[in-house]
Amino acid sequence: MKTLLAHCQRLVVKVGSSLVTNQGAGLDHQALSNWARQIAALRESGHQVVLVSSGAIAEGMQRLGWKARPSAVHELQAAAAVGQMGLIQAYESCFSQLGLRAAQVLLTHADLADRERYLNARSTLLTLLELGVVPIINENDTVVTDEIKFGDNDTLGALVTNLIEADALVILTDQPGLYTADPRKDPSATLVEHAQAGEPTLELMAGGAGSSIGRGGMITKILAAKRAARSGAHTVIASGHERDVLVRLTQGESIGTLLEAPQLILAARKQWLADHLQVGGQLQLDAGAARVLRDEGKSLLPIGVTEVIGEFERGAVVALLDEQGRDIARGLVNYSATESRRIARHPSSAIESILGYVDQMELIHRDNLVLL
Numbered sequence: 579m580k581t582l583l584a585h586c587q588r589l590v591v592k593v594g595s596s597l598v599t600n601q602g603a604g605l606d607h608q609a610l611s612n613w614a615r616q617i618a619a620l621r622e623s624g625h626q627v628v629l630v631s632s633g634a635i636a637e638g639m640q641r642l643g644w645k646a647r648p649s650a651v652h653e654l655q656a657a658a659a660v661g662q663m664g665l666i667q668a669y670e671s672c673f674s675q676l677g678l679r680a681a682q683v684l685l686t687h688a689d690l691a692d693r694e695r696y697l698n699a700r701s702t703l704l705t706l707l708e709l710g711v712v713p714i715i716n717e718n719d720t721v722v723t724d725e726i727k728f729g730d731n732d733t734l735g736a737l738v739t740n741l742i743e744a745d746a747l748v749i750l751t752d753q754p755g756l757y758t759a760d761p762r763k764d765p766s767a768t769l770v771e772h773a774q775a776g777e778p779t780l781e782l783m784a785g786g787a788g789s790s791i792g793r794g795g796m797i798t799k800i801l802a803a804k805r806a807a808r809s810g811a812h813t814v815i816a817s818g819h820e821r822d823v824l825v826r827l828t829q830g831e832s833i834g835t836l837l838e839a840p841q842l843i844l845a846a847r848k849q850w851l852a853d854h855l856q857v858g859g860q861l862q863l864d865a866g867a868a869r870v871l872r873d874e875g876k877s878l879l880p881i882g883v884t885e886v887i888g889e890f891e892r893g894a895v896v897a898l899l900d901e902q903g904r905d906i907a908r909g910l911v912n913y914s915a916t917e918s919r920r921i922a923r924h925p926s927s928a929i930e931s932i933l934g935y936v937d938q939m940e941l942i943h944r945d946n947l948v949l950l
């Protein structure tokens with residue numbers, strides 16, 4: 579069990595408001611530089627890390643000189659907009675001192691529910707990781723209100739985990755992990771070291787936030803672990819104050835609470851693609867394309883498509899038909915039906931001259947394709 583995280587290469591690390599701020603008084607710069615140093619060490623050891631960080635509202639309150647968290651949503655949104663500047667400046671300075679580039683990415687849950695935006699966010703994040711950049715994500719609080727009311731970046735962490743198919747979600751908070759009851763209220767509560775993500779009993783243990791700074795509490799972390807497990811990712815809930823917590827976790831040490839995903843990533847993703855999305859259209863494949871997909875696990879290139887059936891947007895789920903018309907696979911398509919029709923039967927090298935731009939060389943990337 580100890581070694582589970584040791585096998586995880588792509589990680590989403592989420593740090594909550596309760597950690598990022600210094601008892602509510604602005605940002606804890608020492609803590610930020612500490613995580614940046616650990617993330618730099620992780621990159622050195624070949625890991626890819628996306629950071630989901632809260633703290634915009636807390637920092638905004640400090641900058642605006644507000645003593646108490648406002649209850650009016652528009653004031654929270656204003657504070658988040660002011661504070662996000664400080665948050666990202668602080669990270670930028672920590673990472674640049676370590677010779678690492680960071681990038682700011684603001685997302686909403688709705689962005690990730692929209693297929694086209696989902697694919698755009700996915701390819702941007704994966705490109706940033708390939709470039710060795712550390713993406714720092716927060717909610718785009720200006721355009722949403724639900725999240726800000728519940729203060730729940732845990733869910734965003736899980737959605738990002740699903741989006742980039744991370745191997746693990748590490749949720750750092752102000753407690754050593756999940757306890758059998760809220761330890762602030764029940765001193766006899768004990769630490770849960772290991773459980774299966776999605777186990778219903780976990781939800782009974784978790785209470786709301788313990789401080790006036792954090793909002794979601796443990797329940798959002800438990801639900802985030804359940805969601806992360808849908809794409810096969812394990813979740814660890816641990817204290818952000820624990821020395822070298824990220825480095826030690828990836829070395830296989832058992833710290834905090836490990837919520838294990840029941841399925842392997844590919845199996846879970848397969849299930850998700852096969853179960854959760856309706857088919858927007860169909861692509862008729864030639865015999866060669868059907869064979870390499872089936873036997874060699876390749877991506878689908880436009881040259882192997884003979885006909886495009888239906889109307890769909892980029893990011894739609896389409897069915898892939900073999901020469902006999904059998905539905906052999908599902909996949910998320912990188913081009914709309916109109917574009918797909920134009921590039922079908924052509925080599926990928928011709929995409930740019932036909933469409934005037936290239937998004938991806940594949941019509942459907944292998945990672946977004948499941949054989950039935």
Ligand SMILES: Nc1ncnc2c1ncn2[C@@H]1O[C@H](COP(=O)(O)OP(=O)(O)O)[C@@H](O)[C@H]1O
Nearest residue numbers: 594595596751757759760785788792793794795
């Ligand atoms: N079963 C539990 N185990 C641990 N902490 C719990 C539990 N139930 C509720 N909590 C509370 O959840 C808080 C962490 O959530 P929150 O304040 O929202 O943090 P964050 O800002 O890191 O998301 C803890 O400080 C604790 O008081």
Ligand SMILES: N[C@@H](CCC(=O)OP(=O)(O)O)C(=O)O
Nearest residue numbers: 594595632633634635729731
């Ligand atoms: N996006 C906002 C609120 C997010 C939030 O409070 O989340 P969390 O403390 O992680 O449960 C912020 O950065 O302040």
